Amino acid sequence: MNPPREVLVERLGAAVRDGRLGTWDHAVLVRRLRxxxxxxxxxxxxxxxDPTLLTALAGRVLDLIIGAYATRRPTLRExxxxxxxxxxxxxxxxxxxxxxxxxxxxxxxxxxxxRVPYLRELGVTYLHLMPLLASRxxxxxxxxxxxxxxxxxxDLGTMDDLAALADTLHENGIALTLDLVLxxxxxxxxxxRAAAAGDPQYAxxxxxxxxxxxxxxxxxxxxxxxPDFAPGNFTWVPGFRSPDGSPxxxxxxxxxxxxxxxxxxxxxxxxxxxNAYQWDLNWANPDVFCELLDVILHLVDxxxxxxxxxxxxxxxxxxxxxxxxxxxVHDIVAALRAALRIAAPGVVFKAEAIVAPEELPAYLGTGxxxxxxxxxxxxxxxxxxxxxxxxxxxxxxxxxxxxxxPPKPVTTSWATYARCHDDIGWAVSxxxxxxxGLSGPAHRAFLSAFYSGAHPGSFARGEVFQANPQTGDARIxxxxxxxxxxxxxxxxxxxxxxxxxxxxxxxxxxxxxHAVVFGYGGIPLLYMxxxxxxxxxxxxxxxxxxxxxxxxxxxxxxxxxDAERRHDPGTIEGRVFAGVRHLVAVRTSTPALxxxxxxxxxxxxxxxxxxxxxxxxxxxxxxxxxxxxxxQPLPADAVRKRLGGDxxxxxxxxxxxxxxxDAGRLWLAPYAAWWLTAG
Ligand code: GLC
Numbered sequence: 041m042n043p044p045r046e047v048l049v050e051r052l053g054a055a056v057r058d059g060r061l062g063t064w065d066h067a068v069l070v071r072r073l074r075x076x077x078x079x080x081x082x083x084x085x086x087x088x089x090d091p092t093l094l095t096a097l098a099g100r101v102l103d104l105i106i107g108a109y110a111t112r113r114p115t116l117r118e119x120x121x122x123x124x125x126x127x128x129x130x131x132x133x134x135x136x137x138x139x140x141x142x143x144x145x146x147x148x149x150x151x152x153x154x155r156v157p158y159l160r161e162l163g164v165t166y167l168h169l170m171p172l173l174a175s176r177x178x179x180x181x182x183x184x185x186x187x188x189x190x191x192x193x194x195d196l197g198t199m200d201d202l203a204a205l206a207d208t209l210h211e212n213g214i215a216l217t218l219d220l221v222l223x224x225x226x227x228x229x230x231x232x233r234a235a236a237a238g239d240p241q242y243a244x245x246x247x248x249x250x251x252x253x254x255x256x257x258x259x260x261x262x263x264x265x266x267p268d269f270a271p272g273n274f275t276w277v278p279g280f281r282s283p284d285g286s287p288x289x290x291x292x293x294x295x296x297x298x299x300x301x302x303x304x305x306x307x308x309x310x311x312x313x314x315n316a317y318q319w320d321l322n323w324a325n326p327d328v329f330c331e332l333l334d335v336i337l338h339l340v341d342x343x344x345x346x347x348x349x350x351x352x353x354x355x356x357x358x359x360x361x362x363x364x365x366x367x368x369v370h371d372i373v374a375a376l377r378a379a380l381r382i383a384a385p386g387v388v389f390k391a392e393a394i395v396a397p398e399e400l401p402a403y404l405g406t407g408x409x410x411x412x413x414x415x416x417x418x419x420x421x422x423x424x425x426x427x428x429x430x431x432x433x434x435x436x437x438x439x440x441x442x443x444x445x446p447p448k449p450v451t452t453s454w455a456t457y458a459r460c461h462d463d464i465g466w467a468v469s470x471x472x473x474x475x476x477g478l479s480g481p482a483h484r485a486f487l488s489a490f491y492s493g494a495h496p497g498s499f500a501r502g503e504v505f506q507a508n509p510q511t512g513d514a515r516i517x518x519x520x521x522x523x524x525x526x527x528x529x530x531x532x533x534x535x536x537x538x539x540x541x542x543x544x545x546x547x548x549x550x551x552x553x554h555a556v557v558f559g560y561g562g563i564p565l566l567y568m569x570x571x572x573x574x575x576x577x578x579x580x581x582x583x584x585x586x587x588x589x590x591x592x593x594x595x596x597x598x599x600x601x602d603a604e605r606r607h608d609p610g611t612i613e614g615r616v617f618a619g620v621r622h623l624v625a626v627r628t629s630t631p632a633l634x635x636x637x638x639x640x641x642x643x644x645x646x647x648x649x650x651x652x653x654x655x656x657x658x659x660x661x662x663x664x665x666x667x668x669x670x671x672q673p674l675p676a677d678a679v680r681k682r683l684g685g686d687x688x689x690x691x692x693x694x695x696x697x698x699x700x701x702d703a704g705r706l707w708l709a710p711y712a713a714w715w716l717t718a719g
Contacts, residue, residue, distance in 0.1 A: 043091075043095075044077070044081055044091065044094060044095040044098060045073070045074065045077040045078065045081065047095050047099070048073055048077055048095070048098055048099065048102050049070055049073060049074065049077075051099055051102055051103075052066055052069050052070055052073060052102070052106070053066070055106045060106055060107070060110055061106060061109075061110060065109065065110065068109075069105075069106070069109060069382065072381065072382040072385065073102070073382055075381075076378045076379075076381045076382050077098070077378075077382075079374055079375075079377070079378035079381075079412055080098060080101065080375055080378035080379055080382070081094060081098055082371075082374065082375075082408070083371045083372065083373075083374035083375025083376070083377075083378060084097055084098055084101070084326075084329075084371075084375045085371065086368050086371035086372060086375070087324075087326045087329070088326075097326055100330055101330065101333060101375075101379050102382075104330065104333055104334050104337055104379070105337065105379055105382050105383040107337070108337035108338070108340070108341055108383045108384070109382075109383050109384075111341055112340075112341055112383070112384065113203075113341070113343070115207065115210065116340075116341070116343060116384070116386075119210065119345075119386045120384055120385050120386035120387075121386075122386070123385065123386035124385050124386065127451065128451070128634070128635075128636065129386075130166070130215070130346070130388055130415060130416065130453055130563060131451075131452075131453040131562070131563075131634060131635035131636060132631070132634050132635075133627055133628060133630055133631055133632075133633035133634050134165060134628050135165050135166055135563045135564075136162065136163045136164050136165050136166065136558075136563075136564060136566070136624050136627070136628075137164070137165075137166040137167070137168060137217075137455065137563045137564060137565040137566065138159055138162065138164040138166070138167050138168070138565070138566045138568065139167075139168040139170065139457075139460065139461070139565050139566065139567050139568060140152075140167075140168075140169065140170065140567075140568035140598070141169075141170040141182075141461075141568070141595060142169050142170070142172050142196050143195065143196060144568065144595065144596065144597045144598055145568055145598045146598075148195070148196050148197050148201070149172070149192065149196050149197035149201040149202055149204075149205045150197060150201055150204075150205075152169065152205060153204070153205045153208045153209075156208060156209065156212050156214070158603075159212075159214060160212055160214075161621075162566070162571060162620065162621065162624065163621070163624035163625070163628065164214055164566075165213055165214055165215065166214065166215045166217060166345075166346070166563055167209060167214050167215070167216055167217065168217035168218075168346075168348065168565070169216065169217070169218060170182065170183060170219065170461060171183025171184055171186070171219050171221070172192055172193055172196050172202070172218070173186050173188065173189055173191065173192060173193065173218075173221075174186070174187050174188040174191040174192065174193050174194070175187055175193060175226060176226040176227070176228045176317060177228075178585055179315070179317070179585045179586075179589075180226070180317075180585075181314060181315055181317075181318060181589075182461065182589075182591070182592075182595070183219075184219070184221050184224075184314070184318065184350060184351075185221075185224075185225075185226035185227075185315065185317055185318050186221050186225055186226055186229065187225075187226045187228045187229050188229070188230075189335040189338070189339075190335075190338060199342060202342050202343070203342045203343050205343075206342060206343025206344065206345075207343060209343075210343070215345035215346060216343060216344050216345050216346070217344070217345065217346040217347070217348055217390065218339060218344045218346075218347060218348065219347075219348045219350050220332075220335070220336060220339070220347040220348060220349055220350060221350045221351070222321070222332050222349060222350065222351075222352070222355070223313065223314075223320055223321065223350065223351040223352070223354045223355055224312070224313065224314060224318040224319055224320045224321060224351075225318070225319055225321060226317060226318065226319075227277070227310075227316075227317045227318070227319055228317075229319075231245045231246075231331075232245075232246065232319050235248070235280075235283075236277060236279070236280045236281065237281060238281030238282065238283060239283070240283040240284070241327070243283030244283070244322060244325050244327070245321060245322055245325060245327065245328055245331075246310060246311065246319050246320065246321065246322055247310070247311035247320055247322050247357060248277075248280065248283075248308040248309060248310050248311070249274070249308060249309040250282065250308055250309075251309070252309065255273070255274040255309050255311075257359060258273065258274075258357070258359060258363070259272065259273060259274075260360075261359075261360055261361055261362055261363075262362060262363055263362055263511075264508065265313055265314055266314060266315065266506055267506055267508040267510070267511075267513075268505075268506045268507065268508070269315070269506075269588050269589070270312070270314065270315045270316055273311060273312065273313050274309045274310065274311055274312060275309065275310050275312040275316040276307055276308075276309055276310075277307050277308055277309070277310050278306070278307040279306065279307055280307045280308035280310065282308065311357070313351075313354050313363075314351070320354070320357075321355075323355045323356060323368075323372055324356070324357075324368075329372065329375070329376075332376075333376060333379055336376065336379075336380060337379075337380075337383055337384075340380065340383070340384045340387045341384075344387065345386065345387055345388070346387065346388045346389070346390055346415075346416070347387070347388075347389055347390065348390045348392055349373065349389055349390065349391055349392055349414065350392050351392060352369060352373065352391050352392060352393050352403065352414075353365050353369065353393045353394075353395050353399070353403075355368075355369045355372060356368040356369050356372070364395065364399075365393075365395055365399045365402065370402055370403075370405075370409050370413055371409075373389065373391075373403075373413045373414060374409050374412050374413050376389070377389055377412060377413055377414070378412070388414075388415035388416060389413070389414040389415055389416070390414060390415065390416035390417065390418070390455055391403035391404070391413075391414035391416070391417040391418070392418055393417060393418070394418065394420045394462075394465065394467070395420075396467065396469060397421045397441060397467070397469070397472075400417060400420075400421070401446055401448060403417045404416075404417050404448045404449055404452040405448075405449050405452065406446070410449045411449035411450075411451045411452065414452070415451070415452055415453065416452065416453050416454065416455050416562070416563065417448075417452070417454060417455065418454075418455045418457065418460075419454040419455065419456050419457070419560070419562065420467060421441060421442065421467060422442065422454075422456055422556070422557075422560060423456075423457055423458055423459075423460075423464070424464065424465075424466060424467050424468065425437065425438035425441055425442060426438070426458060426553055426556055427458075427464060427487065427491065427523065428466075428468065428483070428487055429650055429667040430524070430549055430552075430553075430667055431486070431487055431490040431491065431495075431498075431500075432483075432486075433648065433667055433668040433669070434647045434648065434667070435647055435648065435649060435650035435665070435667050436476040436647045437468065437472065437473065437476050437478065437483075438641065438650050439641040439642075439643065439650065439651075440472055440475050440476050440641075441468070441472045442639075442641045442652075443640065443641045447638050448638070450636045452635075453561070453562045453563060453635035454560065454561065454562030454563070454635060455562060455563050455565055456556075456557045456558075456560045456561075456562045456563070456564050456565065457557060457564070457565040457567065458520055458553040458554065458556075458557050458567075458570070459519065459520040459523075459567045459570060459594065460565070460567055461567070461591065461594070461595055462591060463505040463506070463515040463516055463517050463591055464491070464515060464516045464517075465513070465515045466483075466484040466487045466488065466513075466515070468480060468483055468484055468487075481512055484512070484513070484514075485512065485514070487516075488504055488507075488514040488515070488516060491516040491518065491523055492504045492514075492516060493528070499524070499525030499528055499529070499542070499545070499546065499549075500518065500522070500523045500524070500525060500528070501518060501522045501523070501527040501528050501575075501576060502516045502517055502518030502522060502523050502576075502593075503516070503517045503518060503576075503590045503593055504516065504517075505517045505590055505591060517590045517591050517593045517594055518576055518593060518594055519569065519570070519574055519575055519576050519577075519593070519594040519596065520550065520553065520567065520570045520573075520594075521546070521550060521570065521573040521574060521575050521616075522575045522576040522594075524546050524549040524550045524553065525542065525545060525546035525549060526543065526546040526547070526550065526573055526575060526612070527575040527576060528542065528546075529542035529543040529545070529546045530543065530575075530612070543612070545669050545710060545711065547573075547612075547615055547616065547619070548669075548709075548710055548711030548712075549711050550570075550573065550616055550619070551616075551619045551623075551711070551713060552665055552666075552667070552711045552712075552713045554566075554570075554619065554620055554623055555623055555663075555665065555694065555713035555715075556650075556652075556663070556665060556713070558623040558624070558626075558627045558633075559623075559627065559633060559639075559652070559661070559663050559713075559715055560639050560652065561633055561634070561635040561637065561638065561639050561654060562635045563635075564623075564627070566620065568596075568598060569596050569598060569599070570616075570620075571606075571616060571617055571620045572599070572602055572603050572605075572606055572612075572613040572616055572617055573612050573613060573615075573616040574596050574598075574599060574602070575596075576593045576594065576596075577592070577593060577594075577595070577596035577597065578593060579597075580592030580593065580595070603617075622694070623694075626693050626694055626715065630661065630693060630715070630717075631656075631658045632654055632656035632658040632659050632660070632661050632717070633654065633656075633661070634656065634658075636656075637654055637655060637656045638654070639652040639653070639654050639663070640652065640653045640654075640655070641653075642662075642678075642682065643678075644664065644674055644675065644678035644679075645674075645675050645678055646672060646673070646674070648666060648667060648668045648670075648672045649664050649665065649666055649667070649672055649674060649708065650664070650665040650667055651663065651664045651665075651678070652665075653682050659717055659718070659719065660682060660683055660717070660718070661693075661715055661716065661717055662679060662682045662683055662714075662715075662716040662717075663713070663714065663715050663716070664708060664712075664713075664714045664716065665711075665712070665713050665714070666708040666709065666710060666711055666712045666713075667711070668710065668711075669710045669711065670710055671707055671708065671709060671710065672707070672708045673705040673706070673707055673708075674705065674706045674707070674708055675704065675705055676701045676704050676705060676706060677704070679706065679716060683716060683717070683718040684718050686718070687701050689718045689719050690716055690717075690718055691716065691717050691718070691719070692714050692715065692716055693715040693716070693717060694713060694714060694715050695714075699714070699716070
């Protein structure tokens with residue numbers, strides 16, 4: 041007997057009596073509540089240890105759930121039921137993800153719907169549309185400065201258009217993912233405006249300070265996310281009225297972003313981890329929890345199947361820490377997840393936690409949260425290691441680093457990717473680097489130099505993002521094709537003609553990157569344009585709202601005219617597209633790529649080869665990737681050890697041939713990608 045849970049069950053009864061729920065719906069919710077209320081209550085304990093207050097807060101949450109469930113469309117309820125019967129729907133080998141900006145891909149939401157045949161041709165089952173909710177005017181961090189969670193950006197369409205698009209996607213077997221920006225809102229959001237106007241209720245939605253005392257104490261241990269264009273973590277907001285009604289403080293306005301004083305120099309410091317116009321929400325306030333849960337329930341009722349929890353690591357602040365990955369973050373996500381499971385059990389959470397490898401497992405759940413927080417998480421480390429291996433022609437660091445994390449819960453899955461809309465930060469720890477004889481700082485500096493093209497002999501054409509002279513940190517922008525060498529091969533700096541040999545090598549790297557992403561286990565995310573090898577797009581420089589942020593270099597407009605050539609095997613587009621299509625086809629017919637088992641890096645006796653073993657009951661898969669531009673031998677014994685002794689039964693699935701053993705060795709061509717099975 042769990043008294044708070046029974047109080048909640050009784051509250052469902054009241055919803056029947058007052059007409060909010062029918063008796064059938066009541067029966068459904070009672071079952072779900074009995075299943076998930078313990079998780080909900082456990083997570084909500086982050087707000088209060090008092091049983092009465094806890095039950096009251098859970099009651100508020102339940103009322104939100106009842107409201108959302110009552111208005112959930114029949115088709116979405118059906119989808120929930122189907123997915124409850126197939127809870128691993130997002131983890132099987134048929135999943136193929138695609139990520140795009142709706143305007144850059146389709147113009148509007150209706151335009152995206154019109155491009156569904158293209159997505160189907162690619163085999164896409166999961167579509168992540170980049171931020172599309174109403175964001176602030178002017179710079180908006182690519183839509184991550186949300187002004188109104190209940191409105192779509194007017195140039196893209198309306199909420200009704202979004203619901204219609206979700207229906208179209210569902211009819212075509214495609215799940216819809218949207219961003220949920222929950223660490224911060226735009227300074228122009230109604231909550232922020234009310235707070236700045238002195239409304240005490242809303243003041244408590246944010247972290248604000250009258251002077252630099254507290255901010256300075258926090259800054260001692262806070263890293264900077266955008267040291268270049270948004271240094272510091274606090275912004276002086278002139279005219280921000282103190283919530284206690286006292287006249288606005290006259291503060292010391294030096295030391296953060298924003299920095300301008302208004303006429304009388306009064307205002308408050310506001311916590312802004314990212315840009316000055318993105319105000320961090322105070323998640324220690326249960327009202328913030330309820331508001332964002334309400335937003336989540338609204339979006340899932342529109343038809344969203346997966347919510348990408350943006351910048352999730354930053355939600356909880358604690359003095360003396362980096363204010364990332366605090367344990368309370370996982371309690372909050374567990375409570376949100378439980379609430380969502382009751383209202384819409386077919387919907388999943390994806391963690392955007394770009395954190396150190398050792399911090400990542402907690403986002404998929406460790407300890408009492410195992411399997412109870414996010415269902416998916418970006419595998420940032422895999423992405424970083426792939427680029428690192430290609431630059432150095434050495435997979436030792438990848439093998440070491442990818443072996444470190446503990447296994448994830450079997451009910452969860454990775455989102456694997458080679459490129460996304462963000463920069464690449466060289467998340468290589470000093471300890472991991474040292475373990476393979478490298479210096480962490482030197483290797484990170486090498487990677488930035490290599491991918492910005494500054495390193496002698498580099499094949500890459502990228503740009504440095506947010507160089508931080510204090511830490512030596514420098515991240516990289518650039519499209520997959522440009523970083524993989526295609527741009528340099530097609531447009532040699534000496535102005536000469538394209539170099540066919542270099543083009544082949546670049547295409548080899550592009551295929552290899554995609555092969556790992558498709559073979560690792562998890563939802564492979566194709567980033568728009570990478571399927572036709574789009575190169576860097578410098579046109580953002582002409583837009584003053586975008587110009588200072590070179591991440592727009594790799595956020596191109598879809599080149600539909602170029603895409604027309606995708607069926608022509610003599611073109612770049614045709615060669616890249618055919619490679620991706622092939623990977624989709626082979627992946628889909630390889631059930632052993634189901635995400636329930638891990639890819640384990642194994643030593644096959646050569647640092648030039650990245651080998652990943654998947655021990656799945658459907659049959660083992662040994663993947664071998666040659667990260668160099670030279671032929672490399674693979675000892676047959678290394679394969680025998682993993683796939684069994686009978687070399688005649690070895691089969692390379694990507695090229696559909698039986699690899700030839702020559703004097704006890706197999707040979708991989710430059711950048712070859714092999715998925716070996718036995719039988
Ligand atoms: C996430 C987004 C990034 C954005 C940041 C702040 O990291 O991927 O583009 O700048 O959150 O919302």
